[in-house]
Amino acid sequence: MLLDAQNVAKAFGSFWAVAGADLQVEEGEIIGLIGPNGAGKSTFFNCLAGDTLPTGGRILFNGVDLTRASPDAHARAGIGRTFQVPATFEDMSVIDNVTVGAFLRHPHRNDAREHARRIVEMTGLRPDQPGRSLGTPGRKRLGIARVLATEPRLLLLDESLAGLTPTELRDAIALVRRIHESGVTIVIVEHIMEVIMTLTRRVLVFNQGRVISSGTPEAVVKDEAVIEAYLGRGARRPPRIPPPHAGEG
Amino acid sequence: MKKFLSPRVGVCLLGAALLLFPMVFSSPFYRDIGVAFLLAAISASAWNIVGGYAGQVSVGHSMFFGLGAYTPLLFYTLWGWSPLAGIPAGILLSVALAVVIGLPTFRLSGHYFSMATIAVAELIRIFFGTWTLVGGAIGLQGPAVARGWWDLTFRGDLPYYYVFLAVLGLVLFVTYEVGRRRFGFYLRAIKASERAARSLGVPVRLTKLKALALSAAFSSAAGSLYAVKTGFIDPDSAFGILVSVQMVIVAALGGAGTLFGPLLGALILVPLQTAANTWFGGGGSGLTFIIYGGIIVLIARFEPGGLFDLWHRLAPRLRRRAHAA
Amino acid sequence: MVVLQVIVGGILLGAIYALFSSGLTLIWGMMNFINFAHGEFVMLSMYVALLVVLYLGGGPVGFGAAAALALFVLGVAIYLALIRHVVRGPMLSQILSTFGLALLLRYTAFFIFSANFVSLPQTSLAGTLNIGGIFLPVAQLVAGAVAITLTIALHLLLTRTTIGSRLLAVAEDRSAAMLMGIRPDRMQALAWGLSAGAAGIAGALLATAYPWSPSVGETFGLIAFVTVALGGFGSVLGSLYAGLIIGLIQAVSAFWLGAIYKDIVVYGLFVALLWLRPQGLMGKA
Numbered sequence: 001m002l003l004d005a006q007n008v009a010k011a012f013g014s015f016w017a018v019a020g021a022d023l024q025v026e027e028g029e030i031i032g033l034i035g036p037n038g039a040g041k042s043t044f045f046n047c048l049a050g051d052t053l054p055t056g057g058r059i060l061f062n063g064v065d066l067t068r069a070s071p072d073a074h075a076r077a078g079i080g081r082t083f084q085v086p087a088t089f090e091d092m093s094v095i096d097n098v099t100v101g102a103f104l105r106h107p108h109r110n111d112a113r114e115h116a117r118r119i120v121e122m123t124g125l126r127p128d129q130p131g132r133s134l135g136t137p138g139r140k141r142l143g144i145a146r147v148l149a150t151e152p153r154l155l156l157l158d159e160s161l162a163g164l165t166p167t168e169l170r171d172a173i174a175l176v177r178r179i180h181e182s183g184v185t186i187v188i189v190e191h192i193m194e195v196i197m198t199l200t201r202r203v204l205v206f207n208q209g210r211v212i213s214s215g216t217p218e219a220v221v222k223d224e225a226v227i228e229a230y231l232g233r234g235a236r237r238p239p240r241i242p243p244p245h246a247g248e249g
Numbered sequence: 250m251k252k253f254l255s256p257r258v259g260v261c262l263l264g265a266a267l268l269l270f271p272m273v274f275s276s277p278f279y280r281d282i283g284v285a286f287l288l289a290a291i292s293a294s295a296w297n298i299v300g301g302y303a304g305q306v307s308v309g310h311s312m313f314f315g316l317g318a319y320t321p322l323l324f325y326t327l328w329g330w331s332p333l334a335g336i337p338a339g340i341l342l343s344v345a346l347a348v349v350i351g352l353p354t355f356r357l358s359g360h361y362f363s364m365a366t367i368a369v370a371e372l373i374r375i376f377f378g379t380w381t382l383v384g385g386a387i388g389l390q391g392p393a394v395a396r397g398w399w400d401l402t403f404r405g406d407l408p409y410y411y412v413f414l415a416v417l418g419l420v421l422f423v424t425y426e427v428g429r430r431r432f433g434f435y436l437r438a439i440k441a442s443e444r445a446a447r448s449l450g451v452p453v454r455l456t457k458l459k460a461l462a463l464s465a466a467f468s469s470a471a472g473s474l475y476a477v478k479t480g481f482i483d484p485d486s487a488f489g490i491l492v493s494v495q496m497v498i499v500a501a502l503g504g505a506g507t508l509f510g511p512l513l514g515a516l517i518l519v520p521l522q523t524a525a526n527t528w529f530g531g532g533g534s535g536l537t538f539i540i541y542g543g544i545i546v547l548i549a550r551f552e553p554g555g556l557f558d559l560w561h562r563l564a565p566r567l568r569r570r571a572h573a574a
Numbered sequence: 575m576v577v578l579q580v581i582v583g584g585i586l587l588g589a590i591y592a593l594f595s596s597g598l599t600l601i602w603g604m605m606n607f608i609n610f611a612h613g614e615f616v617m618l619s620m621y622v623a624l625l626v627v628l629y630l631g632g633g634p635v636g637f638g639a640a641a642a643l644a645l646f647v648l649g650v651a652i653y654l655a656l657i658r659h660v661v662r663g664p665m666l667s668q669i670l671s672t673f674g675l676a677l678l679l680r681y682t683a684f685f686i687f688s689a690n691f692v693s694l695p696q697t698s699l700a701g702t703l704n705i706g707g708i709f710l711p712v713a714q715l716v717a718g719a720v721a722i723t724l725t726i727a728l729h730l731l732l733t734r735t736t737i738g739s740r741l742l743a744v745a746e747d748r749s750a751a752m753l754m755g756i757r758p759d760r761m762q763a764l765a766w767g768l769s770a771g772a773a774g775i776a777g778a779l780l781a782t783a784y785p786w787s788p789s790v791g792e793t794f795g796l797i798a799f800v801t802v803a804l805g806g807f808g809s810v811l812g813s814l815y816a817g818l819i820i821g822l823i824q825a826v827s828a829f830w831l832g833a834i835y836k837d838i839v840v841y842g843l844f845v846a847l848l849w850l851r852p853q854g855l856m857g858k859a
Binding site for chain 3: 300301304305306308350352353354357358359360361363364365367368369371372375376378379440490494497501505535536538539541542543544545546547548549550553
């Protein structure tokens with residue numbers, strides 16, 4: 001098992017953003033994480049990546065306990081992540097941005113640059129473009145390229161495909177698929193159902209800090225608990241239409 | 250007609266100009282300015298490593314400068330040793346101080362670090378003012394008459410000029426090399442976004458510490474050079490806020506985070522300050538601070554990247570207009 | 575007896591430290607921003623008080639109100655002209671903006687007022703009281719009492735009033751506050767006004783009881799840092815406790831070790847705090 005997250009919990013004061021979530025990921029899988037806003041997905045992700053210190057639970061990666069490890073230790077261990085709002089290194093060019101990531105496994109400048117160049121080509125970005133001149137889709141792609149350069153075994157994609165045009169989305173999905181085929185295990189948080197349905201084989205549904213359902217995308221979408229989570233109680237039955245002249249308007 | 254000046258040629262020209270300057274302008278007045286320029290450039294370049302490249306804004310860098318200034322004169326005063334012996338000691342002390350300050354503050358947000366630098370610089374200044382061993386408020390003096398070249402007490406500015414120039418060359422070379430390697434990339438990443446840097450495996454705290462230590466070492470060397478040239482040091486000239494402010498403003502005006510920004514800043518500010526001193530006399534120092542304060546606020550508000558950044562933004566526009574004309 | 579006098583004197587001064595430090599901590603809590611010119615705000619208001627007394631005449635209430643108002647306006651103006659443009663920018667901008675401002679204010683004051691120490695001419699608060707064998711200048715007593723009252727009032731303003739909860743909402747979550755119809759820009763301008771105003775009143779109080787020169791801005795600024803660090807960044811109540819403690823420590827250090835060492839102890843405490851407990855007594859790091 002590549003990633004074994006057991007009973008992860010995170011409290012902010014008295015509010016439990018994550019209240020006991022489990023996630024087991026085998027190497028080579030591609031898993032989706034969905035749920036309504038505020039369900040705790042991002043916080044859970046942050047715990048997995050080391051950005052947030054869990055209040056409880058254990059996170060084992062490749063057998064190593066990373067529960068309390070720093071984000072850079074997570075990266076060194078082989079967990080990479082993207083951010084919902086990409087934090088591009090504005091004053092650096094695309095190739096320099098990616099080179100920062102490449103330095104993790106290639107301490108020497110020329111090796112790192114070579115590696116970065118290959119990644120930049122693969123993601124279709126222009127190497128010498130300044131970071132700050134990129135639009136949002138470019139920044140998201142750069143975020144993916146950057147973390148790819150660290151050669152992660154597990155890649156956590158945090159809503160990296162939001163805000164794209166249909167064409168861009170298709171390209172992005174193709175990119176993620178290529179990354180998966182190159183041997184990287186992926187966990188993807190997404191709201192866009194097309195992404196989840198086409199890319200993932202297994203989906204976990206989050207609500208109120210817990211995993212309320214898991215299974216194939218098709219099964220999960222039909223799960224009553226999931227529908228209720230998204231649409232609220234009472235959504236199981238079709239809404240009652242009151243008869244005309246039922247009372248004051 | 251567009252003239253193309255490659256950076257390499259530019260650097261060579263600059264180097265040649267600096268080498269020849271005291272020969273061409275050989276009056277004591279000009280050589281004095283030259284030495285002051287070099288010292289300002291060295292100090293600001295030292296600050297630049299941690300303040301410009303890594304983005305950790307120290308406003309108390311005089312603490313490193315001052316330690317480097319005191320140790321050579323202290324070694325001389327206490328044991329009659331050559332000031333040269335005190336220079337490595339100053340560097341070691343400064344690096345140790347850098348670690349002491351950096352360890353707790355670098356795990357917190359940037360403001361803590363900045364506050365700490367002011368407080369510690371002030372703390373040391375007051376402390377040295379009361380400590381009789383280092384001369385208290387009066388300070389220390391160096392050898393009045395040289396016992397040999399190792400006393401670094403030269404008559405005339407020329408030897409100092411070339412020693413300082415060599416040190417400046419060293420700082421710039423180290424900064425340039427750092428910039429090309431992993432360390433430099435990591436510094437720039439930290440400055441841009443610590444969070445993103447961490448996610449890519451950058452050991453943020455350790456990298457900041459290294460930058461501060463390197464910066465402290467060079468600042469200390471600058472202080473040593475100053476003490477050796479002036480032959481005298483006291484708490485205010487060593488640890489005073491003017492020293493810290495000057496390092497910051499020289500770097501920031503030219504362009505913090507660029508290799509030659511501090512040089513450019515020094516090129517502008519040192520002659521200006523000399524002119525101000527000549528015109529306004531002693532009372533000029535109060536006015537100097539007012540102007541410095543104003544410049545710093547303007548840089549912060551309008552052009553944090555300094556003049557180099559301004560040039561990069563305007564140059565394409567100027568070039569376009571030259572083409573159209 | 576002398577010791578008791580030193581202690582009480584220290585606590586009274588500490589109350590004023592608490593007042594101006596609460597202004598600094600308010601800004602930190604709101605915007606994660608440190609105003610390096612805060613000490614200069616206090617120093618300026620002392621001169622405002624002096625000018626009001628010299629040219630307009632008037633008692634403590636008069637020049638107190640004038641100083642508070644003048645500094646309030648200054649705080650808002652500085653926010654609008656400078657702070658709101660740099661707060662989202664690089665760290666260099668943020669730090670240098672108020673640091674440069676501090677230099678500007680401090681040395682302009684030196685230029686205009688010279689480095690000589692001054693004090694207010696005799697006010698209605700002259701004289702000394704003898705309380706159980708301790709001799710306390712009336713001015714210090716009143717200043718301390720007013721300072722404690724106002725600091726608590728600021729705390730209550732923030733925690734018990736609508737405007738206070740709006741300020742805190744912006745501090746907590748800017749976007750959410752916007753969704754609730756609160757305008758973050760206005761709230762932050764108000765916060766800067768309040769912060770400077772607190773410094774202003776503190777300065778007026780200090781002026782009634784202690785002499786000063788433009789150099790005190792730097793000292794007060796550092797004391798504000800220490801107080802905020804001890805009390806916890808963001809906590810006004812923390813500033814209150816911390817201010818009193820710092821005043822006490824300073825007075826006792828001066829008494830035991832000599833006047834020169836009192837600042838060393840306080841700044842040393844700051845460094846120790848950063849090492850050991852950056853979140854202070856009551857705040858968030």
